[in-house]
Amino acid sequence: MDVVTLGETMVLFTPESSGLLRYANTFSKKIGGAESNFAIGLSRLGYQTGWISKVGNDEFGKAILSFLKGECVDVSHVHTDESAPTGIYFKEFRNSANVRVQYYRSGSAASKMAPSDIDENYIAKAKYLHITGITPALSTSCYQAIKEAIRIAKSKDLQVVFDPNLREKLWPSKEKAQQVMLEIAAEADIILPGLSEATYLFGEKGPDQLAKCFLDLGAETVILKAGKEGTYYYTAEQSGFVESFSVDQVVDPVGAGDGFAAGFISGLLDELPLMKAVKRGNAVGAMVTMVNGDVEGLPEKDEIEHFIQPNKEDVSR
Known part of the structure; x- marks a missing residue:
């Protein structure tokens, strides 16, 4: 196993039309x-x-399990809750630059996750543990599950990857969000915040200062995502900036950060230099924005190379 992650997955309903959600009559399920x-x-x-x-x-819930299995993700440690429903959410495409999301996840099955759902032997098989700031916001038991997963990872010398993925509406207060996020960041080896998330945690500072705040907490690698501008990277020994890839039209920005994380961690698994791993993350993130849906635009590896080198002849026809 290369990476283990934990968190909530929901069924997504996307309207076939743009504009206010109240006027949508037909939806596709993703x-x-x-x-x-x-x-x-x-x-x-x-x-x-x-x-x-x-x-x-x-x-x-059955649709989610079937879908993840079809994508070759191991779901052997996904539990079925008999008393709580699977969460759902809706996207609202106001216009090409304004995509809103409405969640219906309160009391969902995933919000019932607890430390007892975390198998030490399963996590120990992986090289990386990937977590986000969404899961600990869902409930106290989810927060405790995240802490248990981190404890196991640290005891087994796994690298802990933390993507803050801030969802402010899930938290009772900004102070609570900051407290928990910083607590988890102090346990992480690799941190992947957006610039706005880093500012949320540490206040208005420049990228170098924000990165130093995370490094001072104990992180080995800090990746600061600056959206369409590019991505900063920092360790104790090196730092740099990688420009984003140009996209003619952003169709759906939701999921771009998750795509970046997948591309970046794949680069680390391939033992690429940090700059090249960030470049791959930028490429995957950009590719995700060009397709409607959270995962529909996620590429295979050969597609990344064609995207990075667009002048390379495509002989797949």
Whole structure:
């Protein structure tokens, strides 16, 4: 196993029309969730991934399990909750630059995850543990499950990857969000915040200062994502900036950060230099934005090379 992750995946309903959601009459059904998006992204690139979660004993839960299995993600440690439903969410395409998301996840099966759902032997098989700031916000038991997973990872010398993935509406207060995020960041080896998330945690500072704040907490590698501008990277020994790839039209930005994480971690698994791993992450993130859906735009490895080198002749026709 290369990477294990844990978190909630939901059924996504996307309207066939743009504009206010109240006027949408037809929807397509998709699957989405930050951690499973990441796991699928790595799986498509040829790596072994495992996803820990809970789903309801309903058709949506069964659809999620079937979908993840079809993407070659191991779901052997996904539990079915008989008493709680699978979460759902809706996207609202106001216009090409304004995509909103409405979640219906309160009391979901995944929010019932607890430390007892975390198998030490399963996590120990992996090289990386990937977590986001979404899961600990879902409930106290989910927070405790994340802490247990981190404890196991640290005891087994796994690298802990933390993507803050801030969802402010899930937290009771900004202070609580900051407290938990910083607590987890202090346990992480690799941190993948957006610039706005880093600013949320540490206040208005420049990228170098924000990165230093994370490094001072104990992180080995800090990746600061600056959206369409590019990505900063920092360790104690090196730092740099990699420009983003130009995209003619952003169709759906949701899931781009998960795609970046998958591309970047795949680079580390391939033992690429840090700059090249960031470049691959930028490429995957950009490719995700060009397709409607959280995972539909996640590429296979040969597609990344064609995207990075667009003048290379395509002989696949």
